[in-house]
Amino acid sequence: MSSKFPPVVTRLPQADIPLQGVTAYLSQGKDQQIIFMEFAEEIDLPEHAHKAQWGFVIEGRLDFKIGDAELRTYRKGDYYFIPEGVKHTGRIYAGLMVMDHFDQPDRYGVKKS
Structure with a gap:
């Protein structure tokens, strides 16, 4: 998959994320x-929780259910916040580009060659 991110991002190490069809770059x-x-393909995210996460949709579509809130669709320009320990689930659509900040230094590691 050819990246739409600029070289300043694609020169970062790739992150090891256990999801099909994702290419991810890690700024540690x-x-x-x-x-x-x-994301090159659609993915159903299983319900999970972790430390706080703030994300921004650069392109594409993401459906998220965060905690007890109703399922919401996020598109280009939208942002979301998931407080620490709050369960969330959703659907990622092919073509999604996001930037996520995790308040956790070890959420993901660098992908091994």
Whole structure:
């Protein structure tokens, strides 16, 4: 899959994310991570929880159910916040590009060659 992200992103290490059809780039900080992700296929996300996550939709569509809230569709320009420990689930559509900030330095590791 040819990336739509610019070289300043694609030069970052690729993140090891256990989802089919995702290409992800990892910007690692001491106490947090920023992940730039592109999805080539649709994915149903199983319900899960982790430390706080703030995300921004760069392109495409994402359906999220965060906690007890109703399912909501996020599109280009929308952002979402998932507080620490709150369960969430959703559907990712092919073509989605997002930038996610995780308040967790070890959420994802670098992909091994």
